[in-house]
Amino acid sequence: MCYKFIMEGRKLVFILIVLGCKLTPSHGDAGSDLSKLSTEYFEWRMSVLPESSTRRGYHKYNDILESFTLAGYNESKVRADEYFARLKSIPRDELSRSDSLNYDILENMLSTYISGYEWRLYNNINTLNLLEGPQIAPSDFTSFFPFNTIGDYENYLARLTRLPNQIDERISLFREAVRLGTVYNNVSVNLVIDQIENVISACPLSNYSDNCGFYKPFTQDLDNIHTTNATRTTLRSRGVTAVNLLMDKFQNLTIFLQTEYMPATRQGYGVANLHKGREFYQACLKWHLSLDLTPEEVHQKGLDEVKRISEEMKKIMTKNGFQGSISEYFAMLKNDSAMFYNSSEAMLDGYRDLLDNRVDPHLAKLFNNLPGLPIVVKAATSDGPAGYYSPGSKDGSIPGIFWANVIRPAEYAKFSMLPLTMHEANPGHHLQISYNLLTETPDFRSKMEYSHMFSVPYAFPSYTAFVEGWALYAESLGEELGLYKDDNELMGRYSSEIFRACRLVVDTGIHYYNWTKDDAIDYILTYTDESRHGTSLEVDRYVTWPGQACAYKIGELKIKEMRQAAEKKLGDKFDIRAFHTSIMDNGAVPLDLLERNVNEWIEEQLAQQPQEPDSTTCSAQKQFAQIWLLSILLTSVEIFCR
Numbered sequence: 148m149c150y151k152f153i154m155e156g157r158k159l160v161f162i163l164i165v166l167g168c169k170l171t172p173s174h175g176d177a178g179s180d181l182s183k184l185s186t187e188y189f190e191w192r193m194s195v196l197p198e199s200s201t202r203r204g205y206h207k208y209n210d211i212l213e214s215f216t217l218a219g220y221n222e223s224k225v226r227a228d229e230y231f232a233r234l235k236s237i238p239r240d241e242l243s244r245s246d247s248l249n250y251d252i253l254e255n256m257l258s259t260y261i262s263g264y265e266w267r268l269y270n271n272i273n274t275l276n277l278l279e280g281p282q283i284a285p286s287d288f289t290s291f292f293p294f295n296t297i298g299d300y301e302n303y304l305a306r307l308t309r310l311p312n313q314i315d316e317r318i319s320l321f322r323e324a325v326r327l328g329t330v331y332n333n334v335s336v337n338l339v340i341d342q343i344e345n346v347i348s349a350c351p352l353s354n355y356s357d358n359c360g361f362y363k364p365f366t367q368d369l370d371n372i373h374t375t376n377a378t379r380t381t382l383r384s385r386g387v388t389a390v391n392l393l394m395d396k397f398q399n400l401t402i403f404l405q406t407e408y409m410p411a412t413r414q415g416y417g418v419a420n421l422h423k424g425r426e427f428y429q430a431c432l433k434w435h436l437s438l439d440l441t442p443e444e445v446h447q448k449g450l451d452e453v454k455r456i457s458e459e460m461k462k463i464m465t466k467n468g469f470q471g472s473i474s475e476y477f478a479m480l481k482n483d484s485a486m487f488y489n490s491s492e493a494m495l496d497g498y499r500d501l502l503d504n505r506v507d508p509h510l511a512k513l514f515n516n517l518p519g520l521p522i523v524v525k526a527a528t529s530d531g532p533a534g535y536y537s538p539g540s541k542d543g544s545i546p547g548i549f550w551a552n553v554i555r556p557a558e559y560a561k562f563s564m565l566p567l568t569m570h571e572a573n574p575g576h577h578l579q580i581s582y583n584l585l586t587e588t589p590d591f592r593s594k595m596e597y598s599h600m601f602s603v604p605y606a607f608p609s610y611t612a613f614v615e616g617w618a619l620y621a622e623s624l625g626e627e628l629g630l631y632k633d634d635n636e637l638m639g640r641y642s643s644e645i646f647r648a649c650r651l652v653v654d655t656g657i658h659y660y661n662w663t664k665d666d667a668i669d670y671i672l673t674y675t676d677e678s679r680h681g682t683s684l685e686v687d688r689y690v691t692w693p694g695q696a697c698a699y700k701i702g703e704l705k706i707k708e709m710r711q712a713a714e715k716k717l718g719d720k721f722d723i724r725a726f727h728t729s730i731m732d733n734g735a736v737p738l739d740l741l742e743r744n745v746n747e748w749i750e751e752q753l754a755q756q757p758q759e760p761d762s763t764t765c766s767a768q769k770q771f772a773q774i775w776l777l778s779i780l781l782t783s784v785e786i787f788c789r
């Protein structure tokens with residue numbers, strides 16, 4: 148639902164020049180040891196995540212696939228331990244300030260992974276679900292793949308031929324989960340059957356067309372390759388053979404799920420129903436939040452936030468003379484066609500108007516050095532979340548895109564559109580990622596891997612709490628700027644916020660307090676204007692990814708908490724623009740490091756220290772590097788959604 152990748156590749160010719168700043172000798176051996184270690188670490192990750200590395204425009208491993216085996220999980224742990232030991236042998240106090248942060252982040256990534264090993268036999272061996280796996284979108288398998296030469300086709304055929312084996316590996320791990328009793332609830336896999344059916348029906352036996360995602364590269368694309376007709380014919384027939392075997396394997400996967408796995412799925416919805424399940428949940432929460440909070444604390448924060456926000460909502464309702472419940476109030480508001488656009492085009496224009504005329508003119512009040520990278524609003528091509536964001540390139544040649552779902556204008560009220568715009572576009576994902584694109588960080592940070600959510604907590608972190616916490620915080624900035632122009636728009640904003648607060652209650656409810664799916668749906672519908680059908684799918688997501696949905700509100704609360712601390716300590720010296728810079732400048736980090744960074748910034752403001760030396764000595768090189776950056780680099784990213 149939320150994780151997709153977009154990549155734009157260019158040549159990497161001048162990369163060393165870009166790294167110039169980091170290679171300056173003044174930082175000594177420690178700096179170069181760290182740089183060498185982080186390069187090797189990144190290469191290792193790309194080699195074991197070949198599908199992701201293809202998406203990142205890194206084509207060295209295009210002929211292989213990720214492997215899912217217990218032995219492989221053990222090998223990765225050994226490897227991570229080795230890197231961790233090497234990192235610890237680097238004297239951190241000899242590093243430059245920016246390298247110290249690189250060190251801390253690498254340390255956080257490795258130690259998070261290593262401590263997750265304990266839970267490798269939980270969700271991590273259930274490697275397919277309604278949100279993840281090759282059955283979801285075959286186009287993901289081919290979209291990022293280059294098809295320019297015969298070599299590319301050989302690589303693709305190698306990968307295609309290996310996919311049935313990967314499916315067998317996944318089946319073996321599923322069997323292990325059944326044996327150990329660490330299985331999903333039925334709702335996590337039930338939809339997988341339909342997804343596989345869609346894949347198979349798009350590929351009728353041996354008669355493949357470009358409807359068949361896995362075969363598509365062998366259709367028209369192949370005509371553009373410089374080669375003989377005989378070679379094309381051979382490639383096509385090898386393609387047919389490979390896809391035949393793959394479809395056969397998908398068919399067997401369905402049979403396996405229906406006859407072996409689904410009858411063995413766990414009875415309760417939450418992981419509390421597994422052996423040591425509550426401890427497992429706690430570990431998942433810690434992974435997603437990048438903070439040590441207990442499930443009880445998260446639940447309580449959720450209840451407090453729901454109470455606070457619902458009181459704001461009730462004030463508005465009372466003011467307007469309404470006696471009923473929040474959901475009745477929304478039903479009343481939505482019982483009026485004036486609350487909706489009457490066409491997809493009008494709705495799309497509505498989003499553009501909000502961004503260009505309502506939000507953007509005010510950004511300079513809250514931010515310094517606006518990056519000004521372009522953003523466009525486009526209509527999402529398939530139904531799904533209300534909106535999502537895909538980043539552009541750092542030279543601005545590819546704009547960031549706010550993909551708005553305008554497929555059902557009669558169901559999504561106008562008053563919900565402004566918070567969504569602020570979340571996905573400015574000052575939410577687009578602004579944060581623009582700052583990020585213009586900050587130079589090593590590959591392991593700038594091309595951070597987005598882990599399989601099923602692997603959590605035995606996975607390298609991607610700091611969702613920071614990224615999504617920022618976007619939710621961005622929604623609140625609209626209130627501060629007075630952008631929500633009437634009570635209805637404020638209700639839309641609160642509905643969006645309370646929805647994320649509800650997630651704290653229901654995620655912990657399901658996994659820690661053993662709530663049922665209906666308990667969770669009813670709770671959410673009490674406070675929001677979400678539909679029952681959409682909420683049901685949402686809850687399936689929570690059931691499948693314990694803790695993930697808590698990242699948004701917890702991240703936002705942390706940013707607000709840091710802001711309050713800064714306002715209190717700095718008093719008159721507090722500058723909101725500089726505060727935002729202190730958050731954005733370091734890119735995505737775990738929340739405990741965010742807290743430390745902001746506290747350091749506060750101390751500096753109090754002492755009114757001059758700029759750190761790094762930024763002045765390197766500024767000429769940085770400028771030089773920026774020029775080269777115009778012509779290069781890969782932008783590898785996730786699609787961020789609510």
Ligand SMILES: *[C@@H]1O[C@H](CO)[C@@H](O)[C@H](O)[C@H]1NC(C)=O
Nearest residue numbers: 216217218219220221222224
């Ligand atoms: C993985 O390591 C664990 C702990 O050392 C061991 O018990 C297990 O047998 C290993 N599994 C495989 C498949 O090597």
Ligand SMILES: *[C@@H]1O[C@H](CO)[C@@H](O)[C@H](O)[C@H]1NC(C)=O
Nearest residue numbers: 351352353354355356357358
């Ligand atoms: C193959 O598919 C095409 C449509 O894609 C259809 O017209 C044709 O009849 C099919 N051929 C066979 C042998 O099924």
Ligand SMILES: *[C@@H]1O[C@H](CO)[C@@H](O)[C@H](O)[C@H]1NC(C)=O
Nearest residue numbers: 370374375376377378379380
């Ligand atoms: C190759 O095939 C194309 C279309 O199928 C055809 O137009 C062309 O004449 C063929 N070339 C040779 C050398 O047979």
Ligand SMILES: *[C@@H]1O[C@H](CO)[C@@H](O)[C@H](O)[C@H]1NC(C)=O
Nearest residue numbers: 311392393395396397398399
């Ligand atoms: C699918 O299952 C059948 C029956 O168990 C088996 O004969 C066949 O080889 C399997 N196909 C694949 C591709 O695994």
Ligand SMILES: *[C@@H]1O[C@H](CO)[C@@H](O)[C@H](O)[C@H]1NC(C)=O
Nearest residue numbers: 333334337408409410411412
């Ligand atoms: C799984 O859920 C589906 C849809 O609710 C239901 O039809 C099916 O019987 C369930 N299977 C099991 C094993 O619970």
Ligand SMILES: *[C@@H]1O[C@H](CO)[C@@H](O)[C@H](O)[C@H]1NC(C)=O
Nearest residue numbers: 414415419420421661662663
């Ligand atoms: C969770 O609730 C179900 C009933 O809804 C019950 O059967 C199960 O034993 C409970 N599990 C735990 C761990 O309390």
Ligand SMILES: *[C@@H]1O[C@H](CO)[C@@H](O)[C@H](O)[C@H]1NC(C)=O
Nearest residue numbers: 475477478479480481482483
């Ligand atoms: C919707 O509006 C109609 C006519 O204005 C009214 O009769 C009906 O009661 C309203 N429904 C709700 C749920 O407010």
Ligand SMILES: *[C@@H]1O[C@H](CO)[C@@H](O)[C@H](O)[C@H]1NC(C)=O
Nearest residue numbers: 484485486487488489490493
């Ligand atoms: C759509 O709404 C606009 C104004 O909001 C109105 O001018 C137009 O007539 C409406 N079109 C339809 C088909 O109802």
